[in-house]
Amino acid sequence: MHYIKIITIVSLSLLISFFILEITINLHRNNHSPGAIFSQSMIDNKLECLQKIEGNKIIFIGGSNVAYGIDCKLVREKMNLNAMNFGCMVGLGPEILFGNVSKFLKPGDTAVLCWEYETYRFDRRSQNLNYLGMMMGPQKDVFEKLPLLDRFYLKLHFPLNLVRYSIFSLVNSTHDLNDIYKCGWSFDELGNVTSNLGTTTSKTDLENSPLAPLISEHEIHQDLILIANKILDFANKHKVKIYATWPNTYRNSSYNCNRQVATNLEIYKSFWKNLGVDVLGEPEDAMLPEQYFYDSVYHLNRKGTELRTLKLIDELLLVQ
Amino acid sequence: MLFQEKDFILLFMPIILLGFIISRRISIKFILIFLILSSASFYCIYNIYNIFVITTSIIINFLLGLCIYKYSKSNIFIVIGIAFNVLYLGFFKYSNFLIENINIIFNKEYDFINIELPLAISFFTFQQIAYLVDTKKGSIKNKDFTIYSFFILFFPQLIAGPIVRFQQIIKQIINPSFLKYNSNYFTAGFCLFSIGMAKKLIMADGISTIPEGLFFILETNRIPSISEAWIGMLAFALQIYFDFSAYSDMAIGLALMLGIRLPINFDSPYKALDIVDFWRRWHITLSQFLRDYLYIPLGGNRLGKLRGCLNALLVMTIGGLWHGASWTFLFWGMFHGTLIGLTHFSRNLLKGSHFSSVVLRRIIFNRYFLFFLITLSWVLFRSENFLQAKIIYQSLFGMNGLDITRSFSTYFINENIRCNGFLPNSEIDLTVLPFLPLFLIHIWYLPNSNHLIGLKNNIKKPSYILQFFCLIIFFISLKISLEETLYEFIYFNF
Known part of the structure; x- marks a missing residue:
């Protein structure tokens, strides 16, 4: 009898705990946290621009390195092809980014995957607050398509403290998404960042921020391989051309003669090679000196963006 | 771990x-x-x-x-x-x-x-x-x-x-x-451990973003506004309370599960009416150590009232320095030592006069005024140097201007906080603010875990309702522990 009581209490409390978690997630699904609203508003605005583009197009997909690194106006001029900068945030992960763009990809279109090095470490189960907030918020459709075990695991990792932001959003429901988007980063109609004038960072800051996915040891997670395969399946089915390229980043002095950096870059190159995806240029081509950077190791200023884009155009013209 | x-x-x-x-x-x-x-x-x-x-x-x-x-x-x-x-x-x-x-x-x-x-x-x-x-x-x-x-x-x-x-x-x-x-010990220990875990993960870590925000302002060479300073220090007073209380509960709870009863170390210190009472409730075993192995050997108050006050000052200064090798800790200890001396002094003064005793008790010896004083002392405890402490004290008393606009205005420098006031200020997390009054009610008016578990008396098996409640908060806390960021206990640094 005593053990039955214990088992009943434990089961009941476990059930209630899951119920509380489910309520919290549902609250967030209906009242997204500000971070999720901010990211989604950026995606929405870029999708709106994308929708307006008629005819064949080339879309650059990635995190902020794309937003702050590729000038689609220049691409349009030089290649005489519609271009869209779909650079958002690295933390959103490749499946959210491509999943949104894929709705607007038509046969004959080209998608250039320009992933930050962090993306090569993508592992659904150890993702950041932004990703979890999006998956259990505005991107619930992507979430629902995940395997059951992954969904359960992500739910367990859903940060409960997001509930206070959900309450905050519930109270502050009068915000204008467009305002949030505009005040964050300034984008033009092709999705290029326009505020990256001059330089707000120093060489010391850049030197002090070597990229962990380059200098530390790791392997590519199975999740990323599956996602990449799904992207390629989609591309084959819809006759969309897929290319990969390297993210623009600062040429840190610690990368020179660093065996780990070389090993990691080889791993990333093999990743694309194994998938059968053409890669534009070499990682070193996208590594630039400090004068071309705006405010971080991934964010180029106007001068850097122009240089990087011209180089990328040359590479694109070579393969097309 | x-x-x-x-x-x-x-x-x-x-x-x-x-x-x-x-x-x-x-x-x-x-x-x-x-x-x-x-x-x-x-x-x-x-x-x-x-x-x-x-x-x-x-x-x-x-x-x-x-x-x-x-x-x-x-x-x-x-x-x-x-x-x-x-x-x-x-x-x-x-x-x-x-x-x-x-x-x-x-x-x-x-x-x-x-x-x-x-x-x-x-x-x-x-x-x-x-x-x-x-x-x-x-x-x-x-x-x-x-x-x-x-x-x-x-x-x-x-x-x-x-x-x-x-x-x-x-x-x-x-x-x-x-x-x-001993099933009583085991069940009580588990309940206490769960309560401690919830205090740490939900309460202490939950509000930690506010003091972090305040000190981030200082670390980035900016001056906190009066509201930021007060909100930040109030939150730190609550954070350290829940943090240390949580550790004590978890330590005692774990030991109980292993059949050993550790002494109570924390007993609702913010319910204390004066500083002497506070130190009978905050880090009780440290206070007892300092009393038995330092204050009493120094003569305690047996050598006169003035000597007693000086002894208290010396003991608390050493106690302050025990917390960390820094002048701010030393002055934090002196601040408390001075308050203890003043409390003894005013108690002696009040002995004869009934009227002034009642008035003073109402005005000075109450939990709210003590909380105010303790919160002021936490500035020294939390600051990394005197300059930080000085700036916070200045901000607390409006000497850096009465600017409350940064916390509540609709325009901020950071992109995450500029959005027409919709997104919260990244320095002082406004979404946590509603929890502060709730936590104050908790620390002043609700029974503490010692009382709930019966640590002061013979430990009995907690009621099924309490066990049920503790299991729920255990599972919720366990879920939070799966999340990425976990904060160390503040007292781990000492």
């Missing part, structure tokens, strides 16, 4: 409990050896080299204890013992502080010593000083190294207290009932 970490809860704790259940069927000695080894491995996880520091200290103190016991009439070994412990602690904790000050005063450039502060050194040193002094007094007659090692290493109290006396432990482990499963 932290108590609230998933590895501890899902791996370490079950292994220990299982090992404890098995070893209990063998003998007391076996239990002790098992718990010593488990505690040592728990300690090693933080830093394997620290195990040599603690082992050296344990061996030397045990040998000194034997000498003190054997040559009870001689004072030499107790003097050596105390000197050894003070120097040992001083070397690891205060060497660089000393060098820094010598460099400043004498304009020298001596290099700092490259040593890491061994975890829990302040705690196990004090515990061993108490052991030596009690051996000298004749209240301890121990020759057993296993029991002594267990007394120091027992992992629930090893890292951040309570500072346990040898007598409190030995009585329990030599009792044959230690070998029997």
Whole structure:
């Protein structure tokens, strides 16, 4: 009898705990946290621009390195092809980014995957607050398509403290998404960042921020391989051309003669090679000196963006 | 490994409990050896080299204890013992502080010593000083190294207290009932552990973003506004309360699950009416240590009221410095020492006059005014240097202007906070603000965990409703521990 009581209490409390978690997630699904609203508003605005583009197009997909690194106006001029900068945030992960763009990809279109090095470490189960907030918020459709075990695991990792932001959003429901988007980063109609004038960072800051996915040891997670395969399946089915390229980043002095950096870059190159995806240029081509950077190791200023884009155009013209 | 970490809860704790259940069927000695080894491995996880520091200290103190016991009439070994412990602690904790000050005063450039502060050194040193002094007094007659090692290493109290006396432990482990499963202890211990875990993960860590925000403003060479300073310090007062309370609950709860009752270390200190009462409730075992091994040997208040006040000031200053090698900690201790002296002084003053006693009691000796004073003192405790403390004090009293606009205005510098006031200020997280009054109600008016579990009396099995409630908060806390960021206990730094 005593053990039955214990088992009943434990089961009941476990059930209630899951119920509380489910309520919290549902609250967030209906009242997204500000971070999720901010990211989604950026995606929405870029999708709106994308929708307006008629005819064949080339879309650059990635995190902020794309937003702050590729000038689609220049691409349009030089290649005489519609271009869209779909650079958002690295933390959103490749499946959210491509999943949104894929709705607007038509046969004959080209998608250039320009992933930050962090993306090569993508592992659904150890993702950041932004990703979890999006998956259990505005991107619930992507979430629902995940395997059951992954969904359960992500739910367990859903940060409960997001509930206070959900309450905050519930109270502050009068915000204008467009305002949030505009005040964050300034984008033009092709999705290029326009505020990256001059330089707000120093060489010391850049030197002090070597990229962990380059200098530390790791392997590519199975999740990323599956996602990449799904992207390629989609591309084959819809006759969309897929290319990969390297993210623009600062040429840190610690990368020179660093065996780990070389090993990691080889791993990333093999990743694309194994998938059968053409890669534009070499990682070193996208590594630039400090004068071309705006405010971080991934964010180029106007001068850097122009240089990087011209180089990328040359590479694109070579393969097309 | 932290108590609230998933590895501890899902791996370490079950292994220990299982090992404890098995070893209990063998003998007391076996239990002790098992718990010593488990505690040592728990300690090693933080830093394997620290195990040599603690082992050296344990061996030397045990040998000194034997000498003190054997040559009870001689004072030499107790003097050596105390000197050894003070120097040992001083070397690891205060060497660089000393060098820094010598460099400043004498304009020298001596290099700092490259040593890491061994975890829990302040705690196990004090515990061993108490052991030596009690051996000298004749209240301890121990020759057993296993029991002594267990007394120091027992992992629930090893890292951040309570500072346990040898007598409190030995009585329990030599009792044959230690070998029997005590379901009251186990259930009460689990409930207490769950309450502590929830306090840490939901309450203390939940509001930690506010003080972090305040100090981020200072670290980025900006001046906090009056509202930011008050909100930040109020939140820190609550954070440290829940953080330390959580650790105490978890430590006592864990020990109870292993059949050992540790002394109460925290008893709703913000319900205290004056500072003396506060120190009877906050870090109780440290206060008792300072009282028994410092204040009373210095003469206490037996040598006159003024001397009593000076003794209190000295003891609290040392207590302040015990928390950390910094002038801010020293002044924090002095601040408390001064308040204790003033409290004793005003109590004496009020003895004869009934009217003024009632008035003063209402105005000065109440929990709200005390909370205000304690919050002011936390500025020194939390600040990394005097400059930070000075800026916060200035902001608290409006000396940096009465600018409250940054916290609540609709335009901020950071992109995350500019959005027409919709997104919260990234420095002072406004979404946490509604919790502050709720937490204040909790600390002032609700019963504490000691009361809920009945720690002050004979421990009884908690009611099924309480067990049910504790299980829910345990599962929710366990879920939070799966999330990425976990914060250390504040007292782990001491």
